[in-house]
Amino acid sequence: RKEVEQDPGPFNVPEGATVAFNCTYSNSASQSFFWYRQDCRKEPKLLMSVYSSGNEDGRFTAQLNRASQYISLLIRDSKLSDSATYLCVVGHINTGRRALTFGSGTRLQVQP
Amino acid sequence: DVKVTQSSRYLVKRTGEKVFLECVQDMDHENMFWYRQDPGLGLRLIYFSYDVKMKEKGDIPEGYSVSREKKERFSLILESASTNQTSMYLCASSPGDLTYGYTFGSGTRLTVV
Numbered sequence: 186r187k188e189v190e191q192d193p194g195p196f197n198v199p200e201g202a203t204v205a206f207n208c209t210y211s212n213s214a215s216q217s218f219f220w221y222r223q224d225c226r227k228e229p230k231l232l233m234s235v236y237s238s239g240n241e242d243g244r245f246t247a248q249l250n251r252a253s254q255y256i257s258l259l260i261r262d263s264k265l266s267d268s269a270t271y272l273c274v275v276g277h278i279n280t281g282r283r284a285l286t287f288g289s290g291t292r293l294q295v296q297p
Numbered sequence: 298d299v300k301v302t303q304s305s306r307y308l309v310k311r312t313g314e315k316v317f318l319e320c321v322q323d324m325d326h327e328n329m330f331w332y333r334q335d336p337g338l339g340l341r342l343i344y345f346s347y348d349v350k351m352k353e354k355g356d357i358p359e360g361y362s363v364s365r366e367k368k369e370r371f372s373l374i375l376e377s378a379s380t381n382q383t384s385m386y387l388c389a390s391s392p393g394d395l396t397y398g399y400t401f402g403s404g405t406r407l408t409v410v
Contacts, residue, residue, distance in 0.1 A: 216395070217394075217398075219398045226406075227404075228387055228402060230401070231398045234396075234397075274398070276395035282353065283328065283347065283394070283395060284342055284345050284355065287332075287339050289337065289339035290339060
């Protein structure tokens, strides 16, 4: 089983739609959580951190459910420029290892 | 603007060549990482380093080595390049813990022929 699992998509949505991505992680000791955005042939860039209380940044809302080991990202009023791959990322500090683990990504295509 | 800089954007090498991928960060970060990214497999950790002259194996270290002689520079070495090492290589850095995530370089697309 992969440590971080995401639906690869693609999600094809019209402009203005609301779309939600989900992600599950297997390591209950995980301590930090992020969503990254990756455009085609570019490097991943941090979209937002995810906190236990949930957090919002403009049209983007991220939520964390530790009991279910589940992270979500909600995008409201989708724009064409939101088209990208969204990576769910989880971090934990084990003995001898302090690194982030990436999901394979969910592709979003926003259509006019 | 803070940066992670990878020396080459595109690279073509022959099978059996020794290949050096360089990464430099200007943020005084303790941690540096090398990942490779392949379609359907996502980002996989090759090696990482928490400090100068220190290195740790990631999930797929076979066929690779690293060097960190200075805090700002982390080099990935392919000892004898093979076609299955054709991939996108991404360098990243982060401060001491993982609270702020990583900053990535723009990547090196390596093709081994």
